[in-house]
Amino acid sequence: MFIIFGTRGIKHTVSESPVLSNSCPNCNDGNLVNKLYRRWFTLFFIPVIPLDTVDRFYECDRCKSAYNESIKTVLQRSQEEISENQKRATSVYAKALVASMTHMSVVDGNFAPEEEREIMDAIEGFPEMKDELMAIHKNVKVNANKDNQVFDFLNSARSELSSEALINILAQAAVVLLADGAIEKEEETLMKEYLIACGLPKEMYQTLIDKLKQKDMTEIKKEQLN
Numbered sequence: 001m002f003i004i005f006g007t008r009g010i011k012h013t014v015s016e017s018p019v020l021s022n023s024c025p026n027c028n029d030g031n032l033v034n035k036l037y038r039r040w041f042t043l044f045f046i047p048v049i050p051l052d053t054v055d056r057f058y059e060c061d062r063c064k065s066a067y068n069e070s071i072k073t074v075l076q077r078s079q080e081e082i083s084e085n086q087k088r089a090t091s092v093y094a095k096a097l098v099a100s101m102t103h104m105s106v107v108d109g110n111f112a113p114e115e116e117r118e119i120m121d122a123i124e125g126f127p128e129m130k131d132e133l134m135a136i137h138k139n140v141k142v143n144a145n146k147d148n149q150v151f152d153f154l155n156s157a158r159s160e161l162s163s164e165a166l167i168n169i170l171a172q173a174a175v176v177l178l179a180d181g182a183i184e185k186e187e188e189t190l191m192k193e194y195l196i197a198c199g200l201p202k203e204m205y206q207t208l209i210d211k212l213k214q215k216d217m218t219e220i221k222k223e224q225l226n
């Protein structure tokens with residue numbers, strides 16, 4: 001009788017290696033699964049004895065693109081870079097926000113409790129930066145824009161953030177401006193200076209205020225409905 005034997009490469013999933021979720025550089029969506037090719041000794045075409053590992057690689061479960069194992073390090077590094085950038089952007093955002101809200105609330109000479117509450121709410125939104133933000137708040141409350149500190153915060157925001165994020169900061173500062181009911185002339189002037197510091201046209205002032213007033217209106221309407 002014939003004995004038919006040989007070898008064959010079989011692709012296996014490396015189950016102990018974590019799947020890299022949604023990170024396929026080709027389709028952006030697929031999960032990269034760690035695979036290996038192992039050579040098997042076959043008897044009558046049936047793999048019976050595992051031999052050496054021929055190759056280890058990552059394969060996308062969606063588009064089937066295959067990547068060298070070093071893709072893992074590359075992806076991890078860019079993931080670290082992304083989260084590092086996000087952290088820095090959040091920090092710049094929060095500091096500019098608290099500095100401009102506080103500055104806005106002291107510029108008319110009196111510091112209303114409603115204004116303080118709005119600022120505390122904003123600080124609560126960044127629990128991991130609370131101490132740092134409280135320090136900025138206290139400093140600006142006492143020293144206002146001494147040494148141009150508030151505009152320095154806005155300038156760093158300008159170089160790191162999108163204009164959408166900048167408008168968000170100014171809109172929240174404008175909430176403070178409306179919190180005591182009236183917009184003083186100094187507040188309006190300051191808001192326009194903020195716009196310029198953020199590299200936005202000062203004509204956006206009216207757009208900001210209109211937006212805020214509309215928001216107030218919808219909230220009032222909601223309250224009436226309830």
Ligand SMILES: [Zn+2]
Nearest residue numbers: 024027060063
């Ligand atoms: Zn893919």
